[in-house]
Structures are given as C-alpha cells and as structure tokens.
Amino acid sequence: MAANPINRKYFFDRIRHALFGGKLTAAQVEGVTKILDYRDATWPKMSDDELAYLLATVKHETAHKMQPIKEMGGERYLRAKKYYPWYGRGLIQITWKENYEKYGIKRADDALKWPNALHVAFHGMIFGEFTGKKLADYIRPGRVDYVGARRIINGTDRAKLVAGYARAFQDALKQSREPQ
Template identity: 45%
Template sequence: MNRTTFFAYVRRAPFGGRLTQLQIDGMNAILDEWDRRGLLDKRWLAYMLATSLHETGSRMQPIKELGGDKYLSKYDTGKLAKALGNTPQADGDGQKFAGRGLVQITGRSNYRKFGIEARPEEALKMPTAVSILFDGMLEGKFTGRRLYDFFNQKTDDPENARRIVNGTDKSKLIAGYHKNFLDALEAATEAVPVPDAKPEDAQPDDVPASQSKSLWTILVTLFPGLGGLAFLQNIDNVFALGAFGLVLLAVSVAAWLVFTGRITINRGKAAT
C-alpha cells in the first residue's frame, strides 16, 4: 500500500482537510496490524478505521469515556451494572471499568473477555487497543456479530455493520466514513500512484485551523481574489457590496464547518 496516497486522500475526507500527527500515528498502528495479520478484504479495514474514527471523536487514539465519578456511577449498581458484569455494590467498579480504547469496552465482563480485567488501563495503550479492535470486530467479541457477517462474497452492508459494535447507533454516519476510507485504500493500492496525491498532502499540520496552509490554499484556490482583496475597488454600489458580504459570510461559514470537522468532503479517485 502506498501510504502517502492513503493519507493524502483521507486528509480531505473524512478528516476535512487537516491531519494531526496523532491521527496519522493511530492510523499507522491499525494499518501495521492489518499487514501483520495478512488480511485481504479492504472493506473490513475501511470499516475498522471508520469505527475508530467515530468511537474516538476523530482522534484515532485510545480514549477513556468522558464523565466524572457521578456520571460513571451508572455502571456501578443496578441492572446496567449487572449486565456489564460489575458487582451490585457501590464499590467503584463502574468507574474502574468505564469505557476505554479505540472501541470503548465497558464493564468487568468485557475487560475479562479481552484478558485485561486486572489491568483495565491497558486498554488505553495503543498495542492493546488495536488488538481489541481487531479481535472484537473479526471474532465478534463485542456483540457476537463479525465483519464477515456484513462484508463477504455475497454481502456488502456497511450500514448494518454497526451491529458489530453498537446496534444501529450512527450507522449511516459511520457508513459514510467507511466509503471515505475505502476510496483511500483503493487509491493507495493502484499500480500507478494517483496524480493528485502529493507527499506534502500526507504530512501532519499540528497548528490551529486559522494557521493551516491547507485551509488558506483551498480558500485562495476557490476565490483567487482573496489574496489581496484588490477586487473590492471594482464594487461601486452599496447593493453589490452587500451581496458580496453575504457571499463572503456564506463562504466563511462553509469553511468553518469543514475545518472544524462538522461536515466532510467526499473524495473519489482522480481522473487519469
């Protein structure tokens, strides 16, 4: 796989034009494990990447479930605690076995299932988190459903594949991410490198969006006159100026939505 092409493609979608070093590191860890295991169906890999993106809030790093002791106490007693394998007493195991990982496992039973009941913090370490991601989705350890159930010789069902982890919660959103990652993986395995994937497009830019070269490059490409705003001298009436202001506001809002990750830009293969 040409990882330069892969990162150049995912930079645009689903990451909205910017990549951090931590995001790249997380994806590399997943790609390395994929290669190590010798797996072949790119749809499986794309769905694992899409799931990790959603479960980590785009960080691509193992995370712990947000919330203080009071919030996590919902796992400590009652029916939910019992379902998760926690004790019925208010002894803190709800907090101890809170969600962690690239796919957040929750509850004593799930930590036991992956062999880390005695050391739940291990789920925040990348090698363990990646192993849990693969074993859970390949072997059905999360819900009993596996990648093979939804991606095989007869079936291609990225929406229902969400059942591997969590029912149908956000299934359409994650299916969209799956399409983004699959486009990138297919482009990255082309015999000839695609023409629109440049080495610099695969590099991280760990700076605020306002300082991002990719942001300004896209804006100036779309609206060349923004470079010096010299075109303003040609606007000679208040109505035209008002119309321009509305257009500029719309462009600004659209740029803000893209570069804060609230919307993504789908990207297909370049024409050859």
C-alpha cells in the same frame, strides 16, 4: 488483501481531506499507521473493505482521535454507569469487567495501551466478541453492508454516519493501491 501495497502518502492525503476536514494531527497519523501496520502484520488476509469499516468504527469510537481514549464524560457521569469503573476505554469502547477480562486486561486503563487496544479492536470485530455479530456477517466477497455492520459494536446507533466514514476509507484504500 490486494496484491498492490498501499501508497501511504496518497492514502493519508485522501483521508485528510475526505474524513478529517483537511487536517490530520500527528496523533491521528500515528493511530492510523498503527492500525495499518497491525493489519499487515497480524491480519494480512483482512480485506480492505473490512479494514475500512474497522477504521471507520475507530474514528467514531475515539471521537475522531484515532487513539485509544477513555469514555467521554466527567467523573460524576462515569460513576453513574452500571459498569463503573469498567467504563469504555480503547479504540473500541469496551465496557464491563467481563469484557476486559476476556482480553486479559486486569487494570482497566491497560485497555488504553496500543497492543491491547489493537488486539481488542481487531479480534472483537473479526470474531464478534462485542455483540455476537462479526465483520464477515456484513462484509465479504460480493457483499458490503456498512450500515448493517454497526451491529458489530452498537446496534444501529449512528449506523449511516459510520457507514459514510467506511465508504470514504474504502475509497482511499482502493485509490491508494492504484498506480499513481
């Protein structure tokens, strides 16, 4: 983490225009704020490059809401899933009962609660709990591979799209730490 604190007003202005079409809802601001606060309080050594990728992944996984959500689709669609009723929930769409239990989540909808959703997102991406791939496999000093980092969550599905989000978050984080 850089020594200079994030100028949050500047950061939100940057992401509002670069990533959210010029508008941020109160819920999006709340979600991003909770992610920034959680990083500062729980993972202070997480680099801005890693944080940018986590934010990008959350943007993609939550359909840009930046809030814990349930997997998209009607009841019929969800019931057809092999892992029903343990379908995707949270900031990162965890699935399968075993994955919920790994995080101590006994009721599937508890993955939608903030402390749980934040813990799953950060812990899972940092330690490679989703696919065996972790942030440090792709992002470390001297190496930032946002396209490859998609393997942390979901193979290469939408890898370039999520990488573009990450670069925009990375730029906003860098710019928000510079003297204004």
